[in-house]
Amino acid sequence: MQYDIIIGMEIHAQLKTKSKMFCSCANDGEDKKPNTTICEVCVGHPGTLPVINKQAVEWTILTGMAVGCEIADFTKFDRKNYFYPDLPKGYQIAQYDLPISLNGHLNINDKKIKIIRIHLEEDTGKLLHPKNANYSLVDYNRAGTPLMELVTAPDLSSAEDAKNFCQEYQKILRYLNVSDANMEKGQMRCEANISLQEKGKWKKSNGEIKPLNNYKLNPKIELKNINSFKAMERAVNYEIKRQTKVLNEGGKLIQETRGWDDNKGQTYHQREKESAHDYRYFPEPDLPPLILTELKEKLRKKLPELPQTKKERFITEYGFNKIDANFIVVDKNLADYIEKVISEFRAWIETSDKSKKTQDEIWETHRKKIIRLISNWLINKLGGLIKTKNGDISKIKITPKNFAEFLALIFQNKINAASGVKILEIMLKQGKDPSDILDSGDFEQIQNKSALNQIIEKIISDNPKIVEQYKNGKVSVIQFLIGQAMKETKGKANPVIVKEMLIKLLIS
Template sequence: MPQYETVVGLEIHVELATATKVFCGCTTAFGGEQNTHVCPVCMGLPGALPVLNRQAVEYAVRAGLALNCNITRNAVFDRKHYFYPDLPKAFQISQLYLPLCTDGWVEVFGKRVRIREIHMEEDAGKLVHDPWTDSTLVDFNRCGVPLIEIVTQPDMRTPEETVETVRQIRAALSMLGVSDCKMQEGSLRVDVNLSVRPMGSTALGTRTEMKNINSLKSIGRAVAGETARQIEQIELGRPIIQQTRRWDDNKNASMAMRSKEDAHDYRYFPEPDLAPLSLSDEWIESRRAALPELPEQKRVRYPAEFGLSAYDTDILVSEKTLCELFERTAAICGKPKDAANWIMGEILAALKERGESPDQLTLAPEALARIITLQSGGEINRNAARQTLTAALAGETSDVDEYIKANQLAMVGDASALMEIVKQVINADPDSDAAYRSGKEKVFGFLMGQAMRALKGKGDPGRLKELLKQGLG
C-alpha cells in the first residue's frame, strides 16, 4: 500500500473594513435594503469611472507588511473577465501581473508557510433565490466592497497545519484592524486547493479547489475528506479531474461544481481606467512603523512578561478580543495570571455554551478586573466570583459591586455577625458542644461546617474558626 502526502495551498478572501467601497463612495455597511448601497460605478453603468480608495490600499499594504511581504511600488490593476449575474460589468477589477504584495510568509508550528502574493480586488454582488416566485434576484450592495486575496504556496501537508495557517493569518489581520475577519458573515472566506502525491515525490498531483469554506472546523474536515476521496480515486485507477468542488460539511464530502478555470480563461488585461499605483519608500516605511503589536510578538511577550504558558498564550493571541480583554484586565487589577485563568476557563466555556465566538465577547475589562480584585482580597469567594462573572457575561449587570450587594454575595467577615452564627450553631446542638468539651476534637469540624452552611459558604474561614473556638471554650 503506497503512502500518500497531501499538498494544500490556500486562497483567502478578506473584506477590508473601509467605510466606503474600493472604487466609489458607496457605503460598505453590512445589511441594508437591497440595492440601496449602489451608484453608477459599482453598478457598472457605461461611462462610469472608478476612483481608487486610498484607505483600501493602506489596509492592503498593512496586511502585506504584517505577513512579511514585499510591497510592490508600482502595482497595477487588471480586468478579470467572466460572466455571472452578480457581476454587472462582466469583469472584476483585480491584480494579476503586478500584485500589491509578494513573497511573504507566516510561521506555523515552527515552519514557514510561504505567501505567494496578496492582491487587491472588488467583491461581487449577491444572488438571492426567491422561493415565492421561484426566481433569482440580485443584490448589488456588496458589489465593489474592497477585498484582498491572500494566496499561499502549496506548503501545508495536514488538516492541522492548514487550520493553523488560517488561524494565524486571521489573528494577524484582526489585530491590524484591517478586517473584522468574521468567517460566519463571509468577511473572511477560504478556498482550499488540494492534491495528493506518493510520499517522496516532488511533482504536484492534479488539484481540486474547494471554495468558500466558512469555519475553521470545516476547513480541517474538508482537507481530511478530500484527501481520502483523492486517494480512493487513485487507488481505483481513476484520474483526478482538475475542478472546483463544494465542501458539504453535513455530508462530510465534496461535490463537483465545475471544471476549474486557468488564468488564461479570464482574458486578463490591464485596467485602462486606473493608473498604476505609486507608493514611496517613505510612505511604506511609515506604515511599517505604525503597525500594532502582532500575534507573533505577543507570543514571545506574554510568557516572558506575565509568565503565561505557551498553550494559554496561543489561545489568547489567536483572538483580538481575548488579547484586549486580557491586557486591559491585567493592567487594571495587576493580576495577569488570574485574568488569563478566568478567560481560559469560565469565559471561553460560557462562549462555547452559547455557541458564540470570541469576537462576540462584550465583557468589560473593568468588570473582570473588579471580580479578580474582590476575590483575591477575600471579599468574595470563588463561587460568588463565578456567579458574578456569569451575570456580567450574560449582560445582566454592568456594575459588579452592585450585583454582589444585591445578591448578598460578599463574604461575612464582621466579628459580631459571625459570633451571632456561632452562638446559634452551638445552642442548636448542645450534644456536640458537650462532646467537644470532653475532648472529642473532631466535633469541631462538624460545627465549623454547620456554621459555614448557615453563612451559605460566605463566612471568612479564618475568623470563623477563631470565634468558634472562643464560643466553645
C-alpha cells in the same frame, strides 16, 4: 501507496472600508435592500470611470507587512475577463502580475508557510435562486466591495494546518481592523487546493510542485463553499480520504472545483477548473498604476503589535501559560482588557505593599499569584459568564479598574470563591463597584475562628455516622462535613480553614 498531502490556501477577505473599491457607494449593502447601494460605476455602465479607494490600498499594504511581505514599489490593476451574471461589467478589476504584497510568511504549528502574494480586487454581486421559481435574481449591492486575496505556497500538509492558517490570518485581519473576517457572513472565504502525490516523486521549486523523472502529478482539487473553521477541517479531511481512495483503487482524479456540503459531510463536483489564460488578463486602461514607495514607509510606522508577538509577550512578560496566552490573543479586546486589569492591579499592590521593596520587586513577588487569579477569574469564570450571554468583552459593564478591585478582594481573602462568583454576576449585570456590592450584601468571608467553631461543633454532633466513618479511616467523608459547613454559612466560610478545624476536632 504512501502519499504526501499538499495543500495551498487562497483566502479572500472583504475590507471594511466606508466606500466601495472603485466608486463612492457605501460599502455596507449586504444587509440592505437589494440593489440599493449601487451606482453606474459598480454596475459597469458604459462611459463611467473607476477611482481607486486609497484606504483599501493602504490596508492591503498593512496586511502585507503584518505577514512579512515585501511591498511593491510599483503596482497596477488588471482586467480579468469572464462572463457571469453577478459580474455586471463582464470583467473583474483585479491584479495579475504586479500585486501589492509579495513573498511573506506565517508560522503555523512550527512550520513556515510561505505567502506568495496578497492583491486587491473587487467583489461580485450575489445571485439568489428563489425556491420553486424558474428564474434567478441578482443583487449588486456587494459588487465592487474591496476584496483582498491572499495566496500561499502549497506548504500546508494537514487539515489542522489549513484550519490553523485561516484562524491565524483572521486574527491578523481583526488586529489590523481591516476586515471583520467573519466566515459565516462570507467576509472571509477560504479555499484549499489539495493534491496527493506519491512520496519521493516530486519536489517543490519556487512555491510550485514539480514532478521528478517521469512521474505524472496528480491534479489539485480546489475546495470552496467553506463557511467555518470546523467545516474547513472536515472538508479537507474528507477530500484527503476521497482522493486516497480513488488513487488506491487505480482511478483517475480530474482538476476540478468541489463544494462542501456541511449537512452531508461530503464534497461534491462543481466545475472543471479554468487555467489562468482563459481570463485574458490585461492592464486596466481606466486606472493609473500606483507608486507605493512613500506610502509604504509612512504605513510601516502604523503597524500594531500582531497576535503572535503579543502571545509571546504575554508568556514572557506576565507568565501566562501557552493555552491561556493563545486564548487571550484571539480577541484583541480581551488582550487589551487584561493588560488594563494588570496595570490597575499593579498600581494597587504597589501602593498597598508597605515593604521597602522597589515597585518591580513588589510586582515580581506577587506576579505568579496575580496571573493565576486572572487566569482563573478573568479567563475562566468571567469568560464563561460572557460566553453564556453571547457577549463581547469590549461591551461589558465591568471596568478594568473594578475588575482589578475585585481581584484584590480575592487576593486578600476578603471573599471566597462562592461569594466571588455571586459578586461577579452582580458586577456584570449592574456594573457596580465590587466594594459597594460587598458592603451592601452579606459576602464577607467568615475568618473569625470562634464564630466558625460553634458551627463546626454543631455539624459534628449532628452527623454521628459520618464522624464514625471518618474515625474508622474513611477520610474522604470529610468533604461532606465541609459541604455542611459551607451550607450553614451560606458559602461565606473559608473551606481551607473549615477543613483544618474539622480535622482538629475529629482527631481530638
